[in-house]
Amino acid sequence: MSSALGSQLPNPAHLDADSMLARRFGKETVNYFGGSPLNRLSFLRSDHTFLSAAVKHPSTRFVLFQDLAPLITPARRLYLAKHAEVEALVPATAFDKSEEEAIRDYDSGVTRPDLIFLGVDEHAAPDAPEEPLLEWKTYRGRPFFALDVSERGDETQRTGAAELVKTLEAQGVTPWLSRHHTDFSPDEAAIFAQGRALLDWNRRNTFCGTCGHPTLAVNGGTKRACPPTDAALAAQSKSPERPPCSTRTTLSNLSFPRTDPTIIVATLSADGQRVLLGRGPRFPPHWYSTLAGFVEPGESVEDAVRREVWEEAGVGLGRVVIHSSQPWPYPANLMIGAIAQVADPALERISLEHDPELEDARWFPVEEVRRALVTGASALGEKPGPDYVEGSLRLPPPTAIAHQLIKAAVSGAYTSEKGKI
Ligand SMILES: [Zn+2]
Structure with a gap:
């Protein structure tokens, strides 16, 4: 996460370029938790082929949270996991289905940990020659995801999370239990803030605010859908149809994260x-x-x-x-x-x-x-x-x-x- 300006976007954390506004009002104040080094590429969250390529890419890093506490190294840096480490929780096929297919095949009996696409660090350098940066259309850099490793959900998820946390603990990687997290570097703090806020929102919205039925995370973890059918109902010899819900037909602020x-x-x-x-x-x-x-x-x-x-x-x-x-x-x-x-x-x-x-x-x-x-x-x-x-x-x-x-x-x-x- 260097501060050098890339070709795609000026790094928002270091916006000190001169302009008439800067001369009139002075340099912009970038507050802690703001000024993220990541380009969120929010328009790519609906492109499952992009997410599918990003989630298993060798350059990708996962920021891990246990009950909203970030996992940190002994040096109190954010621990950045590679895909191979989290594969039990995040299969390479995690984004193989489009949003429509995921909603159509929804089964509330099968759970996956919350996984948020945070964006791409376009200023990153490769860690090793065998880990080249992700290239997608005109974008190039290191993708970042936030992943919930709390012991929640179905048995597969709980076991996967517990084993991962145990393995990391043996390496000195532990959750940072604190009310506030203000010891990170500014770049880390901004990534942490985005991940924590979105994981927390997903966690509070596992049931639809309109009809009360379980919801499904889509759009790279930044939207929750209320699927019209649930395969878990069919497995109980019931009709898979769920009651009508207005969040499916109108633009609903219940479906998107709050600020x-x-x-x-x-x-x-x-x-x-x-x-x-x-x-x-x-x-x-x-x-x-x-x-x-x-x-x-x-x-x-x-x-x-x-x-x-x-x-x-x-x-x-x-x-x-x-x-x-x-x-x-x-x-x-x-x-x-x-x-x-x-x-x-x-x-x-x-x-x-x-x-x-x-x-x-x-x-x-x-x-x-x-x-x-x-x-x-x-x-x-x-x-x-x-x-x-x-x-x-x-x-x-x-x-x-x-x-x-x-x-x-x-x-x-x-x-x-x-x-x-
Ligand atoms: Zn609903």
Whole structure:
């Protein structure tokens, strides 16, 4: 996963090419879990001949998850399995049927582990001469899949998963059990985020949200179909026909993965000299962060920002500017980061009496926040650096979009006339 630009697509993780927009607004902020090195080639997910070639290709790698925990090497890198290692779970014939054929032949009694086509790394170099990169039409690179190795499904699947995990454990490859996974390299983190979010979605949707019958993963694991027949019913001497279901005839958001938009905002005072931060009751002492909340149905991002800041802190906002975004795969959030400013000092008065979500909210002077970004930033549960002075402000780490928003808010770029947006 080198950062060199390939011929197909600029690597999104390293988008620093000059343009008029870049000169006006500055370099794009690529947040942790975003900026994937993979070209998702989403239009090829419906091409089973492509998936069939990719799944057994010698250059292909599988990112493994056990109960949504990624399997990692002793050096805490994502373990990347080859097809030969996972063949008991992923036969070479896994994608031999088209989507129509797979739906027609559906049998809920036979299960396969969730397998997601993540995309192709077009910047990869071959690991060995006998493992050339996959070439497909004009695309060339290393395909990536995510594979669920949890002990689930029918007996064949459970046995295959258990044996694979046992073999890998003997090599020191183990699941990384953690609430959050922020020690990966940026490239690994983006691949992990895509795999985790999609496996989680598949897992929550094994039954149709409309008719309640079992569903089948299709489209490289990014769609779940509600088949009209089930061979398992015929095996019980019943009619294989299932009841009618509207997901078969209309475009249904039940069939496709969800992404839940969430706003997160660094708020500046009317004079631009202070930043509004809040703390939840479970935060460590002296730890504050930006305010955040879910976007509601029928609400714009800007309205959601104004609503959340007023509900949680009683502060009235003027202009809201979208800064950057961050996928957050726990389970399916997209954090939309904004910088906002109070237009009238009379609306700066903090009140926690509306929504009691925060334990405290305060205006911090810009200078204090700048210092805390350097000395007081750390991951939750970890200690700040050696320059931290006990009792001073603590902030989220650089892998959190909150950190990037706070940094942007105190940079002056948003409040100086020169950098005015
Ligand atoms: Zn259904």
